Amino acid sequence: xxxxxxxxxxEVHAQLNTRSKMFCPCPxxxxxxxxxxxxxTCLGLPGALPVLNLEAIEKTLLTGLxxxxxxxxxxxxxxxxxxxxxxxKNYQLSQFDLPLCIGGGVxxxxxxxxxxxQKSIKNPGxxxxxxxxxxxxxxxxxxxxxxxxxxxxxxxxxxxxxxxxDPDIDSAEEAFAYLTSLRQILIYGGVSxxxxxxxxxxxxxxxxxxxxxxxxxxxxxxxxxxxSMSAIRRAIHAEVARQxxxxxxxxxxxxxxxxxxxxxxxTIMMRTKEDAHDYRYFPCPDLLPxxxxxxxxxxxxxxxELPHQKRARFEAAYGISAxxxxxxxxxxxxxxxxxxxxxADTKVPAKKVANWVxxxxxxxxxxxxxxxxxxxxxxxxxxxxVSIVEAGKISNNQAKEVFAEMFASGEAATPIxxxxxxxxxxxxxxLEALCDEVISANPAKVEEFKAGNDKVINWMTGQIMKSSGxxxxxxxxxxxxxxxxx
Amino acid sequence: xxxxxxxxxxxxxxxxxxxxxxxVKYEAQLAKVLDYMETLEGHDLSGVELTAHAMPIYDVxxxxxxxxxxxxxxxxxxxxxKTAGQFLISRVVE
Numbered sequence: 320x321x322x323x324x325x326x327x328x329x330e331v332h333a334q335l336n337t338r339s340k341m342f343c344p345c346p347x348x349x350x351x352x353x354x355x356x357x358x359x360t361c362l363g364l365p366g367a368l369p370v371l372n373l374e375a376i377e378k379t380l381l382t383g384l385x386x387x388x389x390x391x392x393x394x395x396x397x398x399x400x401x402x403x404x405x406x407x408k409n410y411q412l413s414q415f416d417l418p419l420c421i422g423g424g425v426x427x428x429x430x431x432x433x434x435x436x437q438k439s440i441k442n443p444g445x446x447x448x449x450x451x452x453x454x455x456x457x458x459x460x461x462x463x464x465x466x467x468x469x470x471x472x473x474x475x476x477x478x479x480x481x482x483x484x485d486p487d488i489d490s491a492e493e494a495f496a497y498l499t500s501l502r503q504i505l506i507y508g509g510v511s512x513x514x515x516x517x518x519x520x521x522x523x524x525x526x527x528x529x530x531x532x533x534x535x536x537x538x539x540x541x542x543x544x545x546x547s548m549s550a551i552r553r554a555i556h557a558e559v560a561r562q563x564x565x566x567x568x569x570x571x572x573x574x575x576x577x578x579x580x581x582x583x584x585x586t587i588m589m590r591t592k593e594d595a596h597d598y599r600y601f602p603c604p605d606l607l608p609x610x611x612x613x614x615x616x617x618x619x620x621x622x623x624e625l626p627h628q629k630r631a632r633f634e635a636a637y638g639i640s641a642x643x644x645x646x647x648x649x650x651x652x653x654x655x656x657x658x659x660x661x662x663a664d665t666k667v668p669a670k671k672v673a674n675w676v677x678x679x680x681x682x683x684x685x686x687x688x689x690x691x692x693x694x695x696x697x698x699x700x701x702x703x704x705v706s707i708v709e710a711g712k713i714s715n716n717q718a719k720e721v722f723a724e725m726f727a728s729g730e731a732a733t734p735i736x737x738x739x740x741x742x743x744x745x746x747x748x749x750l751e752a753l754c755d756e757v758i759s760a761n762p763a764k765v766e767e768f769k770a771g772n773d774k775v776i777n778w779m780t781g782q783i784m785k786s787s788g789x790x791x792x793x794x795x796x797x798x799x800x801x802x803x804x805x
Numbered sequence: 806x807x808x809x810x811x812x813x814x815x816x817x818x819x820x821x822x823x824x825x826x827x828x829v830k831y832e833a834q835l836a837k838v839l840d841y842m843e844t845l846e847g848h849d850l851s852g853v854e855l856t857a858h859a860m861p862i863y864d865v866x867x868x869x870x871x872x873x874x875x876x877x878x879x880x881x882x883x884x885x886x887k888t889a890g891q892f893l894i895s896r897v898v899e
Contacts, residue, residue: 337869338869338870338871339869339870339871339872343874344867344870344871344872344874345871345872345873345874346871346873347871348871352877352890353877353889353890353891354877354880354881354890354891354892355876355877355890356873356874357874357875357880358874358875359874359875361874362875362880370865370866370867371865371866371867372866372867372869373866373867373868373869374868374869375869376866393855393857393863395857395858400818402820403897404894404897417857461897462891463896463897463898464896465896466888466893467886467893467894467895467896468893468894468895468896468897469888469889469891469892469893470891470892470893470894471890471891472880472892597814597818599818602857602858604858604859607858607860607862607863607864607865608857608858608863609863609864609866610863610864
């Protein structure tokens with residue numbers, strides 16, 4: 320049976336989070352009542368003229384800088400002509416031959432792969448090459464009902480970045496990692512909310528198979544309607560299986576566009592090459608070209624520390640493992656939260672804080688399905704709890720119980736510890752009395768210890784924990800016992 | 806005349822319905838336009854900067870400040886059909 324090589328390219332549309340639309344000053348806000356953010360320009364009324372939104376251009380150039388793209392000296396706008404009711408002026412303002420960004424790449428972070436694929440990454444450290452990034456306008460939203468199609472133009476004319484990759488992705492897992500890494504970078508740069516579920520980030524997948532040994536790419540099949548990260552992975556797996564089966568049977572695949580039906584788990588034919596669109600791009604006479612150099616410089620000042628840079632800094636500055644640093648850096652908000660907690664009390668080892676954030680905080684947030692922003696535990700209160708544990712005032716298990724309470728109620732550690740009666744007795748006077756009791760009651764054990772059986776200390780400590788109702792500080796108890804039996 | 810144009814395809818893309826006579830007429834006219842472009846190829850343009858726009862003006866933009874536009878009743882005023890604050894058209898399914 321012949322083996323096939325899979326080649327995947329992604330076209331990602333990311334909504335920029337500007338205040339106003341791309342070509343008119345209507346609010347670029349989501350969730351408003353239908354058709355309450357429109358004007359003659361975004362409704363496509365005759366005679367209306369578009370004006371560029373500088374911030375949208377700068378955010379696109381910033382994205383280009385974060386992804387190591389180049390920028391042509393002059394960038395311009397073109398009309399992409401087609402007829403569809405969600406775009407009533409019958410052309411989309413877009414960029415054809417002089418887009419804002421050219422080339423560049425998206426680094427695939429290890430932790431951006433699906434969890435079950437992180438142990439078997441085929442190309443570690445891979446950077447997926449980009450073709451281009453251009454800026455265009457989004458279209459209106461159509462809702463299909465029995466009575467007809469309803470159109471809402473609030474979204475029409477909002478700025479949309481199209482990020483086009485080279486056919487440089489080898490598998491569904493790499494496609495997943497590409498999108499996850501790209502999302503992280505867009506969020507780091509503050510250019511897009513990049514939430515797939517909310518439609519801020521949309522993705523079309525081009526996928527082709529060719530027999531091993533053939534250099535020419537196979538027929539390009541485009542997949543649409545991919546609304547979540549997991550749907551993209553499922554769709555690619557299903558499509559690779561479908562194309563493999565077809566090629567095995569000797570069928571010839573033709574260039575086409577398919578729609579992914581996530582519920583049925585299969586792709587459905589939308590159109591083939593014969594009715595592929597011919598967009599007849601031409602320069603838009605209404606919009607003037609821009610000289611990019613000063614804008615790129617302005618954007619350069621806005622380039623943030625990127626996820627991989629933050630990860631490296633966390634490792635070096637806080638002495639945490641590469642894995643932990645990667646987990647913390649994978650989410651900008653989480654990284655900020657951690658740094659606040661680690662900085663709240665510099666006497667507390669940052670490594671311990673990192674453990675608490677990753678194991679306890681993230682664990683509980685995931686379990687409760689709560690986003691970090693809504694966490695009742697604040698960075699300073701976690702730092703306080705960790706410092707109490709580090710001082711040996713409560714045990715690790717008690718601290719976990721305290722944390723659960725903090726997570727549920729938002730209360731600080733100290734009152735919870737008091738209420739639970741967890742405060743450990745470190746008062747040596749009280750502990751010495753307890754130690755004396757155990758020693759005098761167990762002369763045989765004392766002899767055993769003197770004969771070299773160190774485990775006696777654990778047994779005695781256990782007795783004292785019992786008699787103190789769990790409040791004795793085991794570390795201090797051990798020291799006292801050793802001193803007394805020496 | 807070196808160029809041939811599939812005028813019916815071009816007309817279809819522009820949602821135009823051409824009569825036989827119109828098709829013949831426009832086909833000839835468009836072919837002439839393309840022929841004219843060939844005169845450019847006869848010149849050495851290697852030192853000429855790419856023209857990004859017919860106007861020699863650059864960098865016209867606005868700051869990212871939002872302004873309310875039309876109110877909904879105005880926006881929908883010309884709609885032949887509307888429902889629930891939205892334009893209503895014949896059902897389109899891709």
